[in-house]
Amino acid sequence: MGLFSQSCGGVQAQTVGAEVQMAQATSPEDAPPPRRRPPPRLRVTPYYSPDGVYPRYNPGPDAVRECNATYVQEFRPSGTVIVPHMHCYWRRG
Template sequence: MGLFSPFCGGAEAQTVSTEVRMAQAGPPDVPPPRKRPARLRVTPYYSPDGVYPRYNPGPDAVRECNATYVQEYRPSGTVIVPHMSCYWRRG
């Protein structure tokens, strides 16, 4: 017939207890908060002219560059490539 048939056997009603149960809050199981690591300040590694001095050369600094050709030994053979080295000097 149906699920709610009065002829279903084994269905019994539950009794309601008269005692009141209180929910008790126990100690929290939350770990202590982690400390954040110190923040690092990151500055970009660029400059408008593509030159980034490792120190402040001063307001009247001049960039000196020496360009030469050097030999490089590669698996395909020895090649000659340009090599440039620059430094700052006071102007």
């Protein structure tokens, strides 16, 4: 610490002058109006359709739903079971 104090021997502290500037708060009338954000846009899609099948695309006005049902084996901890599986798709009618 002694080395630092010797190298800065000719430095003096500055004094505050008679003029002191203070920050002034603006009145509410002078402030600009707050920015309003536009309301968020939410895209609403139906959670389900009345018949239980909701196509991921518009199949058209004359579309027909084709379904194939089969039985498949499923291996479960309690043993092998046979369960029905159904696969459906849309085709033009």
